[in-house]
Structures are given as structure tokens and as C-alpha cells.
Amino acid sequence: MTDVTTPPAIELRGVSKWYAADPDTPPAVDAIDLAIAPGEFFSLLGPSGCGKSTTLRMIAGFEHPDSGDIRLGGTSVVDLPPNRRDINMVFQNYALFPHLSVFDNIAYGLKRKRVPRAEIQSRVAEIVELMELGPTAKRRPRALSGGQQQRVALARALVNRPRALLLDEPLGALDLKLRQAMQTELKRIQREVGITFVYVTHDQGEALVMSDRIAVMDAGRVQQLGTPEEIYQRPSNRFVAGFIGSSNLLRGTVSGVADGIATVDVGAGDRVLVLVREGLVEAGREAHLTVRPERVTLTGHSADVTALSTTRCHLRGRVAEIAFLGTYTSFQVHTLIGATIVVHRQNHSDHDLTPAVGDDVLLHWDAGDSHALG
Structure with a gap:
């Protein structure tokens, strides 16, 4: 059991940052609160300009917040310079010393500390063995691959045994295959x-694969904070639903609620159902909801909708695009209600229907796979 008296490794309390002189200009970071646990792999995820890198730089001490407090292990460090914060940072360009060997690059910080x-x-x-850099110890950075250079940068940071390690898109310069391999290595x-990692990325796949928890940011604010599963399966709003993975967004008016399931009138005689969420799904109100593409089943247009379970949603439409993507095939279906629904179907499964572009189809999914959004 976790000791509830242990303070967070990193804590932000109402932290804000403005870059523009005009006070009416929105802040780069807007009064965010975060508590990152010791030993946690925590990611700040969002599009360019959302405030994630500014937040990381404030934790590191390279930027000073205009308001709020930053604490490491329960102690405020908001007025401490970077070299007194007991944290290290790894940048996208690695910043290795080209004239030093791998060993001397890694040892540099220790030598400075005498x-x-x-x-x-x-x-x-010890760190060379952990990073599997043994054969490269005498080489210069220019003789290393991108993945090896990234490991040297990590080793140089970790050898100092910091309280936390901050990583600002460190895999961005690597090709796709190496980047995917390094995701596993980083974790x-x-x-x-066992050191706390705070990882900044715009790549949702990286964040989902590696993180214990993720803060999804947009416009300087945390839009949702949770585990990868929580954020993917239960996005809190339309931004998160659209940013994390592929998502089908629908809207309509709630025509009735019974037994914890709301019926959403979307038109064209189709049926969309969603489990009731307090404050988000009420009779007579407009509802916004999402369903993930892999949750939608695609069958022939002639299928009898009355044979479907009463807890199944259904929409009719026409296949507009088909894309083979290796493990799955993606179908874009233009529905009668005007929405385009994306369906992901695994290629290793047997299917009764293999539609072509222009075919009329029926889409259906369980009410529990619909998710109401704020």
C-alpha cells in the first residue's frame, strides 16, 4: 500500500505563464494543477502550442511561472535555479559533446560535481550496462546511431541519480521503427x-504505450488527466475524443431515458443509444457522443434491425472509402444522418460481408460503447 504521507515527486499548484505583454492575451499555461507520484511515468500530451513544453521548462527552472507554485518532494523550488533542483532534462537534439567519448559524455556531470x-x-x-552501451564506450557521438545517441543522452542524465528526469520529445529525431523500439526501451x-519520468510529446501513440498517467493539454489547460485506458475509452470532452486515436463524433437530442440508457434522436430513423452520465445526458437536451472505430460492426444493408438487441445502436450508410492498413481495414461510411463514420475491422477475422466502395451497409454497436462528452 502506498504511503499516503509521501508528498508528490513533482507538484504544480495554480501555475500560469504569459509570454505576451498584453494581459488580455491568453496565457501559454493557464492555472494548471498537477501531482506526479514518485516513480511514475507521466506524460504531457497535446498539439503544438498547447503549453506542454512550457510546463516542462518551468518544472526544470528554465522558465519562471507568473503565478502559482512548483514543488519537488513537498518543497517549493519556484525561486531556485535549474542547477539546484535535483532534476535533469533530456532534449530532442541530445546535446552531446562531439569531442568527448561516450564514457566521458556520461561522466561529465559527475566530474563537474567533483x-x-x-x-x-x-x-x-553501471549505467553503460543498463543502457547496453558497452561496445560504444570509447566512441565519439558521430560514430553512433540515432538510437545509441539517445541512450547516451539518457545515461548522462540518469547517472546523476536525479529526483526526476524531464524528457522533451526525445524520440522526435528518430525514424518510425527505431522510435517504436525506443518506446519499449524507455519504459x-x-x-x-525507478526514477520519476515526465515526458512531453505530441504523439498520442507514444503517450499511450509508455505512460502510467497522461495529462492531455490544449490552450494551456489540462483537458483530461488519467491512465491511458481512461483517456482512450472515456474521453472527457470533444477535444480529447478527437485528439486521442480515431473517434466518431455524433450529436443529437435526447428523446428519452429508461433503465440507465438514453435514446438520442439523430434523424433518418436510425437509433443511437448511450449510457447515462449525470449532467451530460438528460431528456430534451442536446447530446454529444463518441464511439471508437473498432467498436462498430459493419454488416449488409439488408440486415433486419429489429433482430438487433434493444441495447444496440444502428446507422445506415454507404461505403465511401476503404483503406487496407495491414492488421486492419478502415472503412469510411457516409451515413443517412450526414455524419461520416469510420470503422476499423481486423483482417485476421472471418467476415460474412466484404463491402466495396458504393455498397450500402448497416453499422451497429452496443450502447455501452457510446460515450457522452462534455
């Missing part, structure tokens, strides 16, 4: 060293 030579040798050897390394 750590005894024997301890430097021991600590560098393994974080788990083995």
Missing part, C-alpha cells in the same frame, strides 16, 4: 531505475 574518480568509474559502468529503463 565525484571521486573510483565512484565515477563505478556509476558510469524498461524507467522501471529499472
Whole structure:
């Protein structure tokens, strides 16, 4: 059981930052509150300009907040310079010293701190083994691959044993295959060293794969905070639903509520159902909802909708586009209500119907797979 008296590794309380002189200009970071647990892999996720990198730089001490407090281990550091915050940062360009060997790049911070030579040798050897950099220890950075350079940058930061490690899109310069491999490596390394990682990315896939929790940011604010599963399966609003993965957005008027299920009138004689969420789904109100593409079943247009379970939604439409994507096929269906619905169907499964562009189809899914949005 977690000790409830242990303070967060990193805590932000009402932190805001303005760059524009005009006070009416929206802040880059707008009064955000965060509490990041010791040993947590925490990601700040969002589009360019959402405030995630500014937030990271304020934690590091490279930017000063205009209001609010930043605490490390329960102690305010808002007025401390970066070199006194017991945290390290890894940047996208790695910032390795080209004239130094891998060993000396990693040892650089320890030498600056005047750590005894024997301890430097021991600590560098330990981190070199963890990072699987042994054969490269005498090489210069220019002789390394992108993935190896990224590991050296990580090793140089971790060898100082900081309270937390801040990572600003460190995989952005790598190609797709190497980036995916390094996602697994980063999570393994974080788990083995047990240090709090705060990771900034605009790549939702990276955040979902690696994170214990994610703060989704937009316009300087945290739009949703939760585990990858919570954010993907139960987005809090339309921005999160649209930004995380593929999502089908629908809207209509709630025509009735019974047994915890709301019926949403979307027109064209189709039926959309959603489980009731307090304050979001009420009779007579407009409702916005989402359903993920992999939750939608695609069948022939002639299917009898009366044979469907009373808890199944259904829409009719026509296939507009088909894309084969390896493990699954994506169908874009223009529905009678005017919405375009995307369906992802796994290619390893047997299907009664293989539609072509222009075919009329029936789409259906369970009410529990509809999710009401704020």
C-alpha cells in the first residue's frame, strides 16, 4: 500500500505563464494543477502550442511561472535555479559533446560535481550496462546511431541519480521503427531505475504505450488527466475524443431515458443509444457522443434491425472509402444522418460481408460503447 504521507515527486499548484505583454492575451499555461507520484511515468500530451513544453521548462527552472507554485518532494523550488533542483532534462537534439567519448559524455556531470574518480568509474559502468552501451564506450557521438545517441543522452542524465528526469520529445529525431523500439526501451529503463519520468510529446501513440498517467493539454489547460485506458475509452470532452486515436463524433437530442440508457434522436430513423452520465445526458437536451472505430460492426444493408438487441445502436450508410492498413481495414461510411463514420475491422477475422466502395451497409454497436462528452 502506498504511503499516503509521501508528498508528490513533482507538484504544480495554480501555475500560469504569459509570454505576451498584453494581459488580455491568453496565457501559454493557464492555472494548471498537477501531482506526479514518485516513480511514475507521466506524460504531457497535446498539439503544438498547447503549453506542454512550457510546463516542462518551468518544472526544470528554465522558465519562471507568473503565478502559482512548483514543488519537488513537498518543497517549493519556484525561486531556485535549474542547477539546484535535483532534476535533469533530456532534449530532442541530445546535446552531446562531439569531442568527448561516450564514457566521458556520461561522466561529465559527475566530474563537474567533483565525484571521486573510483565512484565515477563505478556509476558510469553501471549505467553503460543498463543502457547496453558497452561496445560504444570509447566512441565519439558521430560514430553512433540515432538510437545509441539517445541512450547516451539518457545515461548522462540518469547517472546523476536525479529526483526526476524531464524528457522533451526525445524520440522526435528518430525514424518510425527505431522510435517504436525506443518506446519499449524507455519504459524498461524507467522501471529499472525507478526514477520519476515526465515526458512531453505530441504523439498520442507514444503517450499511450509508455505512460502510467497522461495529462492531455490544449490552450494551456489540462483537458483530461488519467491512465491511458481512461483517456482512450472515456474521453472527457470533444477535444480529447478527437485528439486521442480515431473517434466518431455524433450529436443529437435526447428523446428519452429508461433503465440507465438514453435514446438520442439523430434523424433518418436510425437509433443511437448511450449510457447515462449525470449532467451530460438528460431528456430534451442536446447530446454529444463518441464511439471508437473498432467498436462498430459493419454488416449488409439488408440486415433486419429489429433482430438487433434493444441495447444496440444502428446507422445506415454507404461505403465511401476503404483503406487496407495491414492488421486492419478502415472503412469510411457516409451515413443517412450526414455524419461520416469510420470503422476499423481486423483482417485476421472471418467476415460474412466484404463491402466495396458504393455498397450500402448497416453499422451497429452496443450502447455501452457510446460515450457522452462534455
